[in-house]
Amino acid sequence: MHEIERTERVTVVGAGLVGSLLSMYLARRGFQVDVLERRPDMRRESIGAGRSINLAISTRGLHALRQVGLEEEALRHAIPMRGRMIHPVSGALAFQAYGKDESQHINSLSRAWLNAFLMTNAEGTGRVRIGFKQRVQHLDVETGTLSVLDEPSGTTREVRTPVVFGTDGSGSAVRHEVERLPGHTTTQEHLGHGYKELTIPAGPGGAFRMEKHALHIWPRGSYMLIALPNEDGSFTCTLFLPFQGPVSFESLDSPSKVVAFFQEQFPDALPLIPDLVHDFFHHPTGTMVTVKSAPWHVGGKTLLLGDAAHAIVPFFGQGMNCGFEDCVVLDACLGRHTRWAEAFEEFFRRRKTNADAIADMAVENFVEMRDKTADPRFLLEKAVEKA
Ligand code: FAD
Incomplete structure (x- = not known):
């Protein structure tokens, strides 16, 4: 059989x-x-x-x-x-x-x-x-x-x-x-980088606070932030960062350093992530x-x-x-x-x-x-x- x-x-x-x-x-x-x-x-x-x-x-x-x-x-x-939305440190967004x-x-x-x-x-x-x-x-x-x-x-x-x-x-x-x-x-083989999830909540009435139909990317060389849209109007952001080094999960060891880092590198994202400090220190590092x-x-x-x-x-x-x-x-x-x-x-x-x-x-x-x-x-x- x-x-x-x-x-x-x-x-x-x-x-x-x-x-x-x-x-x-x-x-x-x-x-x-x-x-x-x-x-x-x-x-x-x-x-x-x-x-x-x-x-x-x-x-x-x-x-x-x-x-x-x-x-x-x-x-x-x-x-x-439908494409990638690139967020430079300063200047206009670029949709590809x-x-x-x-x-x-x-x-x-x-x-x-x-x-x-x-x-x-x-x-x-x-x-x-x-x-x-x-x-x-x-x-x-x-x-x-x-x-x-x-x-x-x-x-x-x-x-x-x-x-x-x-x-x-x-x-x-x-x-x-x-x-x-x-x-x-x-x-x-483990990467020397980890990742952390952060949230951009929905705006009033479930509105998307950035372009809904895009994968958002903040490319910054040795680190990077991305965001994908969710059905409820929020975005889930993922911050990829080295575990150790001058800019790393190890070096960003206080709320003020995390906020200063975002102010300098991701200035347009910072105001959209109200729970940044809480999430950064409470969410697991993947x-x-x-x-x-x-x-x-x-x-x-x-x-x-x-x-x-x-x-x-x-x-x-x-x-x-x-x-x-x-x-x-x-x-x-x-x-x-x-x-x-x-x-x-x-x-x-x-x-x-x-x-x-x-x-x-x-x-x-x-x-x-x-x-x-x-x-x-x-x-x-x-x-x-x-x-
Ligand atoms: P898993 O999703 O890991 O599921 C394994 C299951 O087995 C779990 O339910 C677990 O509880 C169970 N389990 C484990 N051990 C045992 C045990 N001993 N006994 C019984 N049950 C057990 N992929 C994409 O295609 N698109 C993406 O955009 C994407 N984004 C990603 C972003 C990040 C940050 C990461 C880390 C991964 C991403 N991936 C993406 C990859 C994707 O997550 C995985 O490839 C996918 O989850 C694999 O599915 P899986 O079922 O093989 O394993």
Whole structure:
């Protein structure tokens, strides 16, 4: 009998963006999908959205949503960004359109909304069951046995499963087990820069206080501020800054220094961010890492997808889009093969080169922006390429 068809139940570790979408694809192929997620259910409990409040979804990501009938609804909640709005230290704003006409744009979407939407639709298939506060601690790849901590009770149970999909993000517990096996390698490179999220609240009546249909960029060489619009009229800003050095998260160690820094470098943004000091000192400083691992599969038993397989730095806004594309390609491979191992092997071959390429491009773009500080024109050009 057909080996892929013979497996009825599969397990997905992580109900983030990629794990939730992958579950839908697997359900569509007739599998019963058990998803283990360490966080509480964000639809019932208020939890931080995680890494970024909003994200840019582009053609690759939308294509993946379209295949499972979710593109239209997602776009109803998205704000088209038709180009980049460059904010110089002084002088006029410069708008650079992404394409020849308005149909060429990327879209700003709330991460929390998208994740909840994907989970609800996955469960709506009737074949996906998501267990929350279920932290995978260990995987015996040979036997397919997962040790799962039930966080509310503090007890650990064992789950046996024929196939495990690791979509548990850049710090993946599943990858941690896979990379111990002979012939498997993983490299992780952390950037010397971190990021901090800040908010530009909506104006009266939910009005946008800057151009709504743009990705705003304040390029400044070794650091940079960007802002994406939200449905409620606010903007989420992300400040990218070195951890250490003359201008860094370490050096900006008092409210007066933070305000003075913004006054000097981002004078038009400062009055729009009323909670700057609070947010700067209370919001976590995010780290950015490139993860490259190979191979992503162990025979036909375990497969890594999304950030678990290939986390990239966010300077092209393609991490999630790339993870969504993984789901489309895996689905095609599952359609072509009768054995999991063959499908996983083809998937890895088809995706690895692309994942490495976008990872390198994202870092190169960042390094150029950081190092070539002498030429302001170069900097501006490079910074705007980011989006
Ligand atoms: P994650 O989103 O990390 O989800 C992993 C899930 O697994 C989580 O729910 C987590 O709780 C769960 N989990 C983890 N460990 C365990 C465990 N042991 N047991 C059970 N569950 C576990 N990408 C874009 O395409 N566009 C953008 O504009 C963009 N902007 C970004 C901005 C920033 C600042 C950053 C940092 C990233 C950005 N990205 C963007 C990248 C994007 O966030 C990731 O590529 C995407 O979140 C990857 O999805 P994922 O499901 O693979 O991993």
